[in-house]
Amino acid sequence: MxxxxxxxxxxxxxxxxxxxxxxxxxxxxxxxxxxxxxxxxxxxxxxxxxxFKKHIFPPRVGEIALGEIRGADRNSFLVHLVAIVRPRRGLLAPPVVATMSKRPANLGVRPSDVVLVKVESIKGGQVTVTLAGSHELGVIRSFCPHCGTPLVKGVGFTLICPSCGKIFLEKKISSKYGWNPFRDGLIKYVERKR
Ligand SMILES: [Zn+2]
Structure with a gap:
């Protein structure tokens, strides 16, 4: 992968x-x-x-978005939303910067994790998202913090590094772990040349 x-x-x-x-x-x-x-x-x-070729408009409350964890402060994670997955489908350009509070449902993620999130609120241009709710919400890709290898899903809510064998238990893993909405053609993003 x-x-x-x-x-x-x-x-x-x-x-x-x-x-x-x-x-x-x-x-x-x-x-x-x-x-x-x-x-x-x-x-x-x-x-x-x-x-990116296809751009869409700002996210709406309740939509499912694809994002990447980019950082964290005391109370929240910083998430760059790059696409809306459901019910509309398309890229957010430029990426929308959202915050995700450090509530229990959202804990365990780290920068570079790719997540499916739900848009929780939009107030004064400030977008908040959450991992709480349906099974599809959660981490869909994650990389070993020790060696950078993509983690694979183990039993239950475990992620395993196939390279160094470390096991991670702390994340909310999406039922779509490993899914790549770009590769599957669900989101057409590439400007075809040649
Ligand atoms: Zn590793």
């Missing part, structure tokens, strides 16, 4: 000593940054960004 990395404009992707800049990136002072919201592609050591 390959990790999909969603980039935002201006995000630093690497340095010219490591990579050859391809399409959809800018190089300045040896630093390579993304030009688009899109998907990072690596081919040998050439990196490029394929921009």
């Amino acid at each position: 390959r990790r999909i990395r969603v980039t935002v404009p201006g995000e630093s992707l690497g340095v010219v000593e490591e990579y050859i800049p391809g399409d959809g990136v800018l190089e300045s002072g040896g630093i390579i940054t993304s030009k688009y919201h899109g998907i990072l592609k690596e081919n040998n050591n050439r990196i490029s960004v394929e921009p």
Whole structure:
């Protein structure tokens, strides 16, 4: 299972000593940054960004969204919402920055976890999301904090690192763990060239 990395404009992707800049990136002072919201592609050591094609409008309360945990503060997690999965389907461009409170149902996630969340409230432009509710809400992809390998689902609510064998019990795992809405074609995101 390959990790999909969603980039935002201006995000630093690497340095010219490591990579050859391809399409959809800018190089300045040896630093390579993304030009688009899109998907990072690596081919040998050439990196490029394929921009998202289909954009939709702001999320609505009650919708199910795909997001990535990007950070945390004292009371909440920072979640970048990149797509609406249900009932509408499409990309959020630019990604919507949401917060998710550190209530028990939401605990256990860490930055880089990919999550299915429900939009809980939108007040004054501030979007809050939650993992509480149906079985599909929760972590759909997670990576070993020790070695970076994608974790696989074990029995019940366990995730296992196939590389170093560590077991993780603390996350709310989605019934769709491992599902990739991009690869399955549920969300058409790539601007087809060639
Ligand atoms: Zn590991």
